[in-house]
Structures are given as C-alpha cells and as structure tokens.
Amino acid sequence: MPTETTKSTFRQGVRDASPFILVVGPFGLLFGVVATEAGLNLLETMTFSILVIAGAAQLTALQLMTDNAPTIIVIISALAVNLRMAMYSASLAPYIGPAPLWQRACAAYFLVDQSYGLAAVKYEAEPQWTVRQRMAYFFGTIAPVCPFWYLATLAGALIGSSVPEWLALDFAMPITFIALIAPALRTRAHVAAAMVSITVALCLAFLPYNLGLLVAGIAGMMAGAEVERRTSVEAAA
Structure with a gap:
C-alpha cells in the first residue's frame, strides 16, 4: 500500500479529532486543579494522568479519595467507570486485531x-480500508487529543486554586460524553441502555460514594442486552 495513503488516513484522524481539543483542554485543566486542591503534588498529578489517561475514572477516584472512601470502593468505582474500555476493545478487535502487537499495545494505552468514537464510526463507513490504514487513522485521532490532555493537566496543576470559580471548567466532562454518545444511539438497544442507566442513576443518587452509578451501569448494560436479544428473535421470526 502506498505510504501516501497511510499518511492521508492519519491526517483524516487528526482533522476529525481536532474539535475535541475544545473540551479536552478544560477537562484536563479541571483534573489538574482538582488534584492540586486534593493535596497531590505536581509529580503525583502528572503520574496519575499519564498512567491512567482516563479523565472520568481519574476524577471519580480522586473525589472518592478526597471523601476518605475505603480503598476497595475507590478501586472498584474507577474500574467500573472504565469498564467501557473493555467493550471498546471488543468492538475494535475485528478491525485492528491483525495489527502488530506493539501497535495494538499502543492503541490499548491510547484508547x-x-x-x-471516531474510529468505530470511520471503520464502519470505510470497510475497504486495510489494517494499516485503520491503525493510521486511529493514531491520527489521538495525535491532537492525548498530548493536549497532558499539557492541560500540567497547566491545571500549575495554576491550582487560582482558577476563578466562574470559569466553570466542570462543563467539559458532560459535554464530551454527550458529543460522543448522542450520535451513537442508533438502535433500540442503545437507547434502552442509555435511558435505563440515566433513570437508575438519578433514582439512586442518594447512595454514598456514587455507588448508584455502578448499579446504573450494570442495569443499562442488562437492558441493552435484553433489547438486543429480543430484536434478534423478532428478526429471526
């Protein structure tokens, strides 16, 4: 395959992911500020962000640690929030599974x-792409996002509590997930999973340590799986 084709798909990934900088920046700043206010020093904050590279799980763990939650609750909650990564991996495996091990390892870290979200939609729209093209696109999507996440975290940690309250950096996390999830609600199973998880999370908001989110996630997956099963049965009938 011509090198130019691989470069072209890489550039497509960069171009498609660039708008996310608008929310990744405030998101990273938010984590850096919150981590500093929670008592983490600069090295601890950056190590946390670089090793975990999962904003929602990082904020969840940090909040629970600040609330002096039991360690087991912190670990379980962070893993539960990041459980979606296992489903992401399973979804992308048919497309990039044949790639070299080192590429798959890098993709796992930067997933x-x-x-x-970008790769799943693009792979489905471009079934003729080779594995090299798919990997080039994937790495293109992380080129503007992940380095900017590190820099934003660093800036937030350095700025610390000097960020004014009116700036409201916490808007970045819900906007990010809305932008990613809303276009993906294409089937009844997707909608059912989303609606059930939202409803259960709101009903169980009173539970300590955000345990309602764990229950909501499980309930949403069960609802989605059941709707998918019934849809398959109806289609086969």
Whole structure:
C-alpha cells in the first residue's frame, strides 16, 4: 500500500479529532486543579494522568479519595467507570486485531472515548480500508487529543486554586460524553441502555460514594442486552 495513503488516513484522524481539543483542554485543566486542591503534588498529578489517561475514572477516584472512601470502593468505582474500555476493545478487535502487537499495545494505552468514537464510526463507513490504514487513522485521532490532555493537566496543576470559580471548567466532562454518545444511539438497544442507566442513576443518587452509578451501569448494560436479544428473535421470526 502506498505510504501516501497511510499518511492521508492519519491526517483524516487528526482533522476529525481536532474539535475535541475544545473540551479536552478544560477537562484536563479541571483534573489538574482538582488534584492540586486534593493535596497531590505536581509529580503525583502528572503520574496519575499519564498512567491512567482516563479523565472520568481519574476524577471519580480522586473525589472518592478526597471523601476518605475505603480503598476497595475507590478501586472498584474507577474500574467500573472504565469498564467501557473493555467493550471498546471488543468492538475494535475485528478491525485492528491483525495489527502488530506493539501497535495494538499502543492503541490499548491510547484508547479513550474520542479515539474509539471516531474510529468505530470511520471503520464502519470505510470497510475497504486495510489494517494499516485503520491503525493510521486511529493514531491520527489521538495525535491532537492525548498530548493536549497532558499539557492541560500540567497547566491545571500549575495554576491550582487560582482558577476563578466562574470559569466553570466542570462543563467539559458532560459535554464530551454527550458529543460522543448522542450520535451513537442508533438502535433500540442503545437507547434502552442509555435511558435505563440515566433513570437508575438519578433514582439512586442518594447512595454514598456514587455507588448508584455502578448499579446504573450494570442495569443499562442488562437492558441493552435484553433489547438486543429480543430484536434478534423478532428478526429471526
């Protein structure tokens, strides 16, 4: 395959992911500020962000640690929030599974909501792409996002509590997930999973340590799976 084709798909990934900088920046700043206010020093904050590279899980763990939650609750909650990454991996495996091990290892580390959302849609729209093209596109999607996440976290940690309250950086996380999830609600199973998880999360908001989110996630997956099963039965009938 011509090198130019691989470069072209890489550039497509960069172009498609670039708008997410608008929300990744405030998101990273928010984590850096919150981590500093929670008592983490600069090295601890950056190590946390670089090793985990999962904003929602990082904020969840940090909030629970600040609330002096039991360690087991912190670990389980962070893993539960990041459980979606296992489903992301399973979804992308048919497309990039044949790639070299080192590429798959890098993709696993850089698998974030933005890279998955863009790659999943593009792979489905371009079934003729080779594995090299798919990997080039995937790495293109992370080129503007992940480095900017590190820099934003660093800036937030350095700025610390000097960020004014009116700036409201916490808007970035819900906007990011809305932008990624809303276009993906294409089937009844997707909608059912979303609606059930939202309803259960709101009903169980009173539970300590955000345990309602864990229950909501499980309930949403069960609802989606059941609707998918019934849809398959109806189609086969």
